Structure formats: C-alpha cells, structure tokens
Amino acid sequence: MIKRVIKKLFCLVIVLVILSFLVFALLYIAPGDPAEKRLTSQGVAITKEVLDSERERLGLLKPFLVRYGEWLLCIVRGDFGISFKDDMPVAPKLVAGLRNTSILALTSLFVSLIISFPLAIISAIRKDGITDHIVRLFSFVGNSLPNFLISVLLMYLLCIKLNLFPVIASGNIQGLFMPVVSLAIPMTGRFVRQIRSEFLNEMKEDYVIGMKGRGVSCRYIILNLVHNCLGHVFTIVALQIGSLMSGSVVIETIFRWPGIGKLVMDSITARDYPVIMGFVIIMGTIYVVINQLSDILCHYLDPRTEI
Amino acid sequence: MDEKLLEIKNLSVAYDESLVIKNVNLDIYKGEVFCLVGESGSGKSTLIKSICRNKYAKITGGEIFFREQCISDIKDKEMASFLGCRIGLIQQNPEGAFNPLRKLSDQFNETVKSHGKKLDKEKLNRIFSTLNLKDMDRILKSRPYELSGGMNQRIAIAASFILEPELLLCDEITSALDVTTAIAVTDELLRLKNDMNVAIVLVTHNLGIAANIADRIGIMYKGEIVEIGATSKVLENPQHEYTKRLLQDVPKLKAI
Amino acid sequence: MKKKKIKAKIIVVSAIAIMLILVTVFADFFAPNDPYTTSASSIRLAPCLKYPFGTDNLGRCVLSRVLYGGRTTIAATFALVFISFAIGAIVGMLCGYYGGIFDKLLMRIADILLAFPQMVVAIVVAGILNGGLGGAMIALGITMWVSFARLSRSHTYSLKNQDFIKAALFAGKSDLYIIAVHIFPNILPPVLTNALTQIGTTMIGLSGLSFLGLGVVPPAAEWGSMISEARAYIQIAPWAVLYPALATVFTIIVFNYLGDVVMDYREA
Numbered sequence: 020m021i022k023r024v025i026k027k028l029f030c031l032v033i034v035l036v037i038l039s040f041l042v043f044a045l046l047y048i049a050p051g052d053p054a055e056k057r058l059t060s061q062g063v064a065i066t067k068e069v070l071d072s073e074r075e076r077l078g079l080l081k082p083f084l085v086r087y088g089e090w091l092l093c094i095v096r097g098d099f100g101i102s103f104k105d106d107m108p109v110a111p112k113l114v115a116g117l118r119n120t121s122i123l124a125l126t127s128l129f130v131s132l133i134i135s136f137p138l139a140i141i142s143a144i145r146k147d148g149i150t151d152h153i154v155r156l157f158s159f160v161g162n163s164l165p166n167f168l169i170s171v172l173l174m175y176l177l178c179i180k181l182n183l184f185p186v187i188a189s190g191n192i193q194g195l196f197m198p199v200v201s202l203a204i205p206m207t208g209r210f211v212r213q214i215r216s217e218f219l220n221e222m223k224e225d226y227v228i229g230m231k232g233r234g235v236s237c238r239y240i241i242l243n244l245v246h247n248c249l250g251h252v253f254t255i256v257a258l259q260i261g262s263l264m265s266g267s268v269v270i271e272t273i274f275r276w277p278g279i280g281k282l283v284m285d286s287i288t289a290r291d292y293p294v295i296m297g298f299v300i301i302m303g304t305i306y307v308v309i310n311q312l313s314d315i316l317c318h319y320l321d322p323r324t325e326i
Numbered sequence: 327m328d329e330k331l332l333e334i335k336n337l338s339v340a341y342d343e344s345l346v347i348k349n350v351n352l353d354i355y356k357g358e359v360f361c362l363v364g365e366s367g368s369g370k371s372t373l374i375k376s377i378c379r380n381k382y383a384k385i386t387g388g389e390i391f392f393r394e395q396c397i398s399d400i401k402d403k404e405m406a407s408f409l410g411c412r413i414g415l416i417q418q419n420p421e422g423a424f425n426p427l428r429k430l431s432d433q434f435n436e437t438v439k440s441h442g443k444k445l446d447k448e449k450l451n452r453i454f455s456t457l458n459l460k461d462m463d464r465i466l467k468s469r470p471y472e473l474s475g476g477m478n479q480r481i482a483i484a485a486s487f488i489l490e491p492e493l494l495l496c497d498e499i500t501s502a503l504d505v506t507t508a509i510a511v512t513d514e515l516l517r518l519k520n521d522m523n524v525a526i527v528l529v530t531h532n533l534g535i536a537a538n539i540a541d542r543i544g545i546m547y548k549g550e551i552v553e554i555g556a557t558s559k560v561l562e563n564p565q566h567e568y569t570k571r572l573l574q575d576v577p578k579l580k581a582i
Numbered sequence: 583m584k585k586k587k588i589k590a591k592i593i594v595v596s597a598i599a600i601m602l603i604l605v606t607v608f609a610d611f612f613a614p615n616d617p618y619t620t621s622a623s624s625i626r627l628a629p630c631l632k633y634p635f636g637t638d639n640l641g642r643c644v645l646s647r648v649l650y651g652g653r654t655t656i657a658a659t660f661a662l663v664f665i666s667f668a669i670g671a672i673v674g675m676l677c678g679y680y681g682g683i684f685d686k687l688l689m690r691i692a693d694i695l696l697a698f699p700q701m702v703v704a705i706v707v708a709g710i711l712n713g714g715l716g717g718a719m720i721a722l723g724i725t726m727w728v729s730f731a732r733l734s735r736s737h738t739y740s741l742k743n744q745d746f747i748k749a750a751l752f753a754g755k756s757d758l759y760i761i762a763v764h765i766f767p768n769i770l771p772p773v774l775t776n777a778l779t780q781i782g783t784t785m786i787g788l789s790g791l792s793f794l795g796l797g798v799v800p801p802a803a804e805w806g807s808m809i810s811e812a813r814a815y816i817q818i819a820p821w822a823v824l825y826p827a828l829a830t831v832f833t834i835i836v837f838n839y840l841g842d843v844v845m846d847y848r849e850a
Contacts, residue, residue: 034697045710159842163834165786167793167806168827171813175824179817225422232378232417233485234410236440243425243433261699268705269790273813284794287709299706306699321427323471 024315031311038303039094042296043087056290057103099297104286109293113301116279120271123278124263126195127202132256134203135210140241142211143218154211161208166266170201170273198274202266206259217251218244250320257313264302329356330394331493331525332377337388337398339369339376345386346372348549354493359519359526361536361557363572364546370529371418373546374497378415379405392493411441414486414524418498420475423482430481431466437485446488453484456521457514476507480514487518494519496528500535508532512539533572537561545569588847595840602833606652615643617650617803626819636821638812644822648829651803654715656833659784662719662726667777670730675761675769677731678738689735692728700725701787708796715804718797722787726780733776737769775848779841782834789830805830 046056054073058065081089093100099109135158142154177183177197184197221244230240268280275281279298286294318324332354339347346369354360364370375383377390379402390398397408409415417423424433438445454462457480470478479499486494496515500508516539519526530536536543536557543560545553545568553566564570605612614634621641629636635644677685704721711717741747741764750760791797792806800807805826812822 034694037694038698045706159838160835163782163786163838164831165790165793165806165834167790168809168830171809171816171823172827174813175816175820179820225417225419226425228380229415229417229423229482230425230437231406232409232415233423233437233489234406234408234440235437236406239436239440242436243428247425247427262701264699265701265705265790268702269794272794283706284709287706287796295706295710299702302702303698306702307697310697323426 020318023318027311027315031307034307035304036091038307039091039300040087042299042303043090045296045299046292047083056292059290061103094300099300100293102291102293104289104291104294109297112282112294113279113297116277116282117301119276120267120278120280123195123198123202123271123276124267127199127206128256128259128263130199130203131207131210135207135214136252139211139214140218140245143215143222144241146219155215158208158211158215161204162212164205164208166201166205167269167273169204170197170270173197173201174273194274194276198270198276201270201273202263205266206263209259209262210255213255214248214252217248217255221248247321250317250324253313253316253320257310260309261306264306330354331356331392332527333391333394334373334377335389335391337373337376337390338386339372340384340386341369341372341375341382346549347376349388350549350551352544352551352554354525354527356492357523357525358541359516359528359539360542360544361540362527362529362544362546362551363531363533363536365531368546369549370546371497374415374495374527374529377413377495378409410437410486410491411489412491412493414489414491414494416479416482416486416494416496416499418501420478420482420502421470423478423485424470426471427469429467429469434466434485434488438488441489443489450484450488452521453487453518456518457484458510459484476503476511479503479511483511483515483518487522487524490522491524493525493527496526498529498531501531508535515539545572585847585850588843588850591843592840592847595836595843599836599840602652602836603656606649606656609646609649609653613643613646613649615646617642617646618801619643626815626822628819629821635825636819638808638819638822639815644808644825647803647808648805648826651805651808651826652829652833654798654802654804655785655789655806655830658715658719658788659781662723662788663777663780663784666723666726666780667730667773670727670732671734671766671769671773673727674731674734674773675738675765678735679742679757679761679765681739685735688731692731695725695728698725701790704787704791705794705796708791712796714799715792715797715802718788718791721791721796722784726784729776729780730773734769734773737772738765741765741768771848775841775844778837778844782838782841785830785834785837 054070054077055065057077058069058073090100097110099113101107102109102112138154138158142151145151174197184193224247226243227240230243264280267276267278268284270276271278271280272284279301283295283298285291286298330353332352334350334352337347337350337352338345346367350373352373362370362373372383376385377397385398388398389396392408392413397405424430434450435445451462454465459465459477459480465473465477465481470481473481479502483499499515500511503511512535515526518524528536528540540557542555543553543557544551545560545566547566547568553560553564553569560569561573564573614632619642621637624633624637624641626639627633627637627641633643633645635648638644638647673688677688700722703725704718706721707724708718708721711720713720747760747764750764755763788797789804789806789809792804793810795807795810798804798807800811808826809823809830812819812826816823
C-alpha cells in the first residue's frame with residue numbers, strides 16, 4: 020500500500036515536470052522570442068539595439084535547458100517571474116485571482132453536488148419512473164448547455180427582464196449568485212448522469228439481493244449503495260474539476276469576476292506570457308494532484324481497486 | 327410434520343420473459359428439510375427466486391401461501407416484513423450476501439435493526455460456534471472481501487439464523503465451495519436447523535448432499551416437479567424416468 | 583423489441599441532424615439576405631418579414647448569420663472530430679497491433695495529455711496561437727485524438743488474439759491487409775459511437791473559444807462569436823443574442839441525443 024502510494028507520488032512528480040516543460044516550451048512555440056514578446060506587450064518600439072539588450076537582460080543568450088532549469092527552480096520557490104505588462108511580480112496576482120476563483124468554483128461545486136447527488140439516487144432507484152424521466156431530461160439538457168450561453172441567458176432574464184440583479188457582479192453574495200448558477204447548471208447535469216449510472220451499476224451487485232432476502236430495510240440498502248459509490252463519485256468530481264476551471268475562465272470574463280480566469284484572459288489579450296505560464300502551471304498542478312488524490316482515496320474506500 | 331408452512335399452488339413463473347416453471351404444486355411442512363434436485367435450467371432456482379420476489383422471476387400464474395396467508399400478491403413492502411425474519415434466503419454466491427466493503431458488525435446490526443430487534447451477541451456467538459467460526463469479534467470487525475468463500479457462506483448462514491426464520495430457502499449454497507467445505511457447511515446447517523427448528527428448502531444439483539440431509543426430496547425437470555416423496559422412497563424406488571437416469575448418472579455419490 | 587424502439591428513435595434524430603446539416607450547408611439558398619452586408623438604415627431591427635430574426639448592431643440579417651454561422655460551427659466540428667478520429671484510430675490500431683516500445687511510448691504520451699485539464703489547455707493554446715478558427719481547432723485537437731487512440735488500441739488488442747486474425751496471418755496476409763480488412767471494420771462501431779458522442783462536446787468547446795474571442799474572428803459568422811458580440815447590446819436587441827443561442831442549444835441537444843441513443847442501441 021505505502022509502496023504504491025510512493026510510486027503514485029513519483030508518477031505525480033514526473034507528470035508535473037513534463038507539464039512545466041511543456042509550459043516553458045509554450046513560450047517558444049508562439050512566434051517571436053520572449054524579449055520581442057515583452058517589448059510588444061509593453062508597446063515599446065522594437066529596434067535591433069533595444070531587442071539585443073533586452074535579450075541579454077532576460078538571459079536569453081543561455082542555452083534553452085539551462086533557462087528551463089533556472090525557471091523551474093524559481094517556480095518551485097514560488098517565484099513566477101515578472102509580468103510583461105506592468106513589471107509587477109506575477110505570483111501575488113495569481114494568488115489573489117486563485118482565491119476569488121476558489122470561492123466561485125467551490126461554491127458551484129458544492130451547489131452542484133448538493134443538488135445532483137440526491138437527484139441521481141432517486142432517479143436510479145425509481146428507474147424508468149416519471150421522476151427518473153424528468154430528472155434525466157433536465158440533466159440531459161443541462162449537460163448540453165454551454166455555460167457562456169447560460170450566463171448570457173441568465174443575464175437577459177434576471178438582470179434585464181426581471182431586474183433582480185446588477186449586470187456586473189459585485190463581490191458579495193448577490194454577485195456570486197449568477198456566476199455560480201451558470202457554472203453549476205451544466206456541471207449538475209453531468210454529475211446527475213454519471214452518478215446515476217454509477218448507482219445503477221452498484222444496484223446490480225449481488226449483495227443487494229442478499230440484503231433484500233434478509234429483509235434489510237430500504238434506507239440501509241441505500242446507505243450501503245452510497246457507501247460503495249462514494250469512491251467513484253470522488254473520481255467523477257475530480258475529473259470535472261477540469262471543466263470547472265475552463266468554465267470559470269468563461270464565466271469570470273462575462274461577469275468580470277476578479278479571478279484567475281479573468282486574469283488569464285486579460286493576459287492572453289495583452290500577450291503577458293509569465294502570467295499565462297503561471298496560470299497553466301497552477302491549474303495543471305491542482306488538476307493533476309486532485310486526480311491522483313482521488314485515486315488514492317478510491318483505493319482507501321474500495322481496497323479491491325488498484326491504485 | 328403435519329403443520330403446513332409454505333403452500334405453492336399451480337405456480338407458473340417466467341424468467342426473462344420465457345416461461346420456466348409450469349404449474350408447480352409444493353407443500354413445505356414445519357421443521358422439515360426438503361431438497362429440490364434437478365439439473366441446471368430445470369427451474370429450481372427460479373422457484374426460490376419467485377418466492378423471494380426477485381425482479382427477474384415474474385409470477386405469471388398460481389399462488390404462494392405462507393401459513394395460509396397469500397404472499398404472492400401482496401405489495402413489495404408487505405413482503406419485506408416476511409423476508410428475513412420469517413422466510414430467510416441464502417444465495418449461491420458466497421460474496422452475494424453482504425456488502426463486500428463494509429464491516430460485518432455494521433451489516434449484522436442493520437439486518438436485525440431492520441426487523442426492530444437488537445443484536446443478541448450471545449445468540450450470535452452460539453450460531454458462530456455451531457458453524458465452526460472462531461473468534462467472532464475479529465470476524466465482525468472485518469469486511470467480507472477479506473474473507474474466504476466458505477467463511478462468507480457461513481457468515482451468510484449465521485445472518486439468516488440470527489433472525490430466527492421459520493423457513494429458510496437455500497439456493498445452491500454449496501456449489502461455489504470446494505467439496506470438503508461443502509460437506510462441512512451442510513452438516514453445520516443441519517445442526518443449526520435442529521437447534522432452532524427451522525424448515526429448510528435446499529436447492530441443489532448434488533443428489534449426494536440431498537441424500538445425506540433431506541427428509542423429503544423433490545425432483546425437478548424442465549420446469550415441473552416430476553417426483554416427490556420421502557428421501558428413502560425416492561432414492562430406492564424411483565418412479566419417473568428422469569429420476570432413474572439421475573440416479574444412474576451419479577453412482578459414486580450414491581455410494582456416499 | 584426494445585431495440586426496435588431505439589432504432590426508430592435513431593432514425594428520427596438522425597433525420598433531424600441531417601436536416602440541420604443540409605440547412606447550413608445550403609445556407610446560400612436558405613438565407614434571405616447576405617450575412618455580411620451592413621446597412622446603416624436597418625440597425626437593430628426587431629424581427630420582421632424581411633429580417634425574420636431581426637438585425638444586429640451593424641444592420642446585418644441575424645437569420646442569415648445564424649445559417650452561415652451554423653455552417654462554420656458544424657463544419658469545423660465535423661472536420662475536427664473526423665481528423666481526431668482518423669489520427670486516433672490509426673495510432674491506436676498500430677499501437678494495439680504491433681505493441682512494443684512504440685506502443686508504450688505513445689500510450690504514455692496519451693496518459694500525460696489526459697492528465698491535464700483539456701479545456702484549460704485549449705484556451706491557453708488557442709490564445710497563444712491566436713490563429714482564428716484553425717488555432718482553436720488545433721487547440722482542441724491536441725487532446726481529442728487521445729480518446730480515439732485509447733479506444734481503438736484496446737479493441738485492436740483484444741481482436742489481435744482472436745482466431746480469425748491468426749488464420750489470416752497463417753494464410754500469409756500482410757499486416758497492412760489484416761489491419762485494413764479485418765481490424766478496422768471491427769473497431770469501427772465502438773470508435774464511431776465515441777466520435778458521435780464527441781460532437782456535442784466539441785461544439786460546446788469550439789463555440790466557447792469563439793465566445794472568448796479565441797476562435798472565429800469577426801466579421802465571419804459563428805454562433806459563439808455572434809452571441810459574444812451581441813451581448814453588449816442585449817438590452818436593446820435581445821433577438822441578436824437569443825436566436826444564435828437557440829440555434830446552439832438546439833444543435834448541441836440534437837447531436838448529444840443522437841450520441842445517447844446510439845450508445846443505448848449498442849448496449850441494448
């Protein structure tokens with residue numbers, strides 16, 4: 020067990036190193052070298068002399084791998100470099116954005132789970148009944164709605180038609196409502212579908228017949244089913260973290276929520292590479308770590324599964 | 327042996343939409359051991375499943391009475407009050423009785439609580455020792471996936487007996503076990519039965535086991551009970567062609 | 583019995599899907615106006631006879647733009663899914679058939695690509711490439727081929743050890759012949775089903791990128807970018823948002839549903 024966890028952690032480190040390498044390479048895929056990019060993003064007129072001195076200052080004359088190593092060391096120490104746009108350190112920007120994004124993302128994750136978990140279970144237990152059909156219809160439609168569309172429609176409905184909310188989100192609970200709903204609707208749809216099918220699979224297990232044969236009451240049977248599904252639910256949630264991240268980029272841009280997603284969109288427009296790279300590193304790390312953790316958790320809940 | 331416990335009248339059952347049991351009549355008496363013998367596909371397991379309301383075994387005709395009360399047309403919820411505390415069921419698959427991932431103590435507690443009782447540790451200990459299960463506390467702390475098939479099947483038997491049913495339906499409970507374990511488990515089952523005075527319906531394809539423990543034997547063939555009677559009578563003086571063939575096919579087991 | 587019912591559903595839904603495709607392919611024929619003609623005199627007109635879906639901020643016909651935009655979205659989605667399918671299936675079949683170091687290496691790459699949040703990667707790559715629709719397609723395609731590759735690899739792998747393949751090998755058929763004639767037709771149904779279920783997701787992804795300004799560049803019509811543009815004046819001309827929005831939702835629902843019923847059919 021411990022050996023496996025260590026192996027898992029080792030894999031995790033390798034994946035993260037590859038991630039960082041790809042991100043670093045990203046800077047070189049795009050046309051123009053970093054010096055050029057920095058100057059363009061600051062709006063400086065590019066001459067040969069300015070470019071050369073900038074290259075020297077940024078250490079671009081060193082070999083690629085050396086630069087990568089230095090950069091990686093800085094990242095590990097929490098130094099994400101200096102923004103091209105305003106020469107401010109990137110790390111505090113990312114941290115502030117991440118905090119706001121976490122509020123948004125965790126709230127909508129929480130809301131989605133609170134709604135989808137009971138719905139999925141009721142729907143699975145009453146399979147092919149009216150409740151099941153209604154729940155399936157809604158989850159199907161929810162799953163088919165892109166979240167930018169939901170937010171635009173919500174804005175139209177709540178802000179303009181009903182005049183309930185201000186169009187631009189403020190930093191309070193009221194401002195949180197529409198972004199959270201926009202993120203939660205498609206996610207709830209996906210959760211309901213996936214948890215329902217997990218639950219249906221679990222209901223086919225032999226022990227359910229055994230328990231019914233002993234006359235074990237319904238709520239205990241459901242308790243057992245939920246217990247055994249929990250590991251799979253963690254996996255489902257962990258995999259959805261990715262779409263939650265990209266969703267928050269869209270939602271934050273629409274509602275001007277000062278999160279990391281809006282930060283990265285602004286940085287993409289301004290070609291502010293250090294911020295973009297920091298964003299990918301942070302998001303990738305969070306996603307990878309959560310997914311590996313969910314594997315370990317899964318094994319803990321159901322020791323029959325391999326890590 | 328004259329008190330009727332279970333009465334099956336003209337029962338027809340469909341499994342997955344094809345009729346597998348046709349017009350079966352069967353009476354089970356208090357405290358007896360009745361063995362239902364037949365080849366696979368003869369419908370013997372389906373008969374058990376139809377009594378316990380398995381959703382795949384649909385009753386298409388006839389009635390089932392338990393102590394003169396019809397239990398084949400009552401609602402599932404009412405039926406749940408019969409299952410476990412009055413009619414017990416043990417399945418073929420040893421892993422099929424318990425959730426493999428939860429502690430057995432929790433599952434025993436849930437079982438008895440569902441019938442409004444409290445877990446009687448002393449009684450459970452007696453049952454466990456009859457079943458040759460040593461160290462009850464350690465077993466109760468473990469999860470079924472950690473235990474062997476024979477162990478799990480014994481614990482499943484214990485879980486049925488703790489509810490003190492009047493009738494216990496055993497569906498091929500030994501066929502997933504190795505031969506020696508199977509014999510041991512059958513012996514223990516018989517001992518428990520004598521302690522608690524439970525009627526047992528044992529479904530098996532193993533005529534040897536049936537010969538060892540049954541008071542009466544029923545032979546099932548192609549969805550019908552073709553022969554029924556006291557064990558010695560059926561084995562020594564078979565009437566139906568299929569029974570004769572069955573007896574010829576298992577000379578070794580007959581020697582046991 | 584059940585299968586028959588699902589079959590009927592598939593026929594109905596695919597008929598609707600084909601109609602959708604035809605309407606957008608022949609957008610020139612169905613569109614009442616030119617989608618790019620701006621007109622100062624007809625800015626933000628409400629839906630009327632001449633402009634059934636109204637006009638946008640520049641006086642362009644929304645219905646025509648929805649039709650032409652549909653062509654962009656649907657064509658780009660199908661192209662992307664098809665290319666990912668082709669690359670994934672070929673890589674997967676070769677890996678599954680030959681195995682060895684090549685297989686291990688590619689599957690490792692696939693694992694790593696799947697270890698990252700796909701849409702986040704797509705947003706960043708599309709942003710950096712800044713290459714319009716092509717850039718957005720590349721950004722989504724980087725991770726999309728992986729699921730096809732894995733699926734076709736696992737199916738090829740299990741096929742490889744079956745008797746009819748061995749028989750073909752003993753008969754002296756070349757590897758290429760076996761892959762093309764025996765393996766490919768057999769892996770096609772599951773992989774194609776997967777492709778079908780990917781269409782809706784891809785559409786959401788593509789229009790999402792366009793909405794963020796990372797896909798189709800205006801003035802070219804695309805649903806995501808139309809919604810994004812018209813969002814600014816939604817108070818004055820809600821039709822310029824609502825009709826492309828409806829078109830998006832309807833199309834995604836149709837293709838998602840098609841994927842669902844085909845899955846049901848294969849499982850039933």
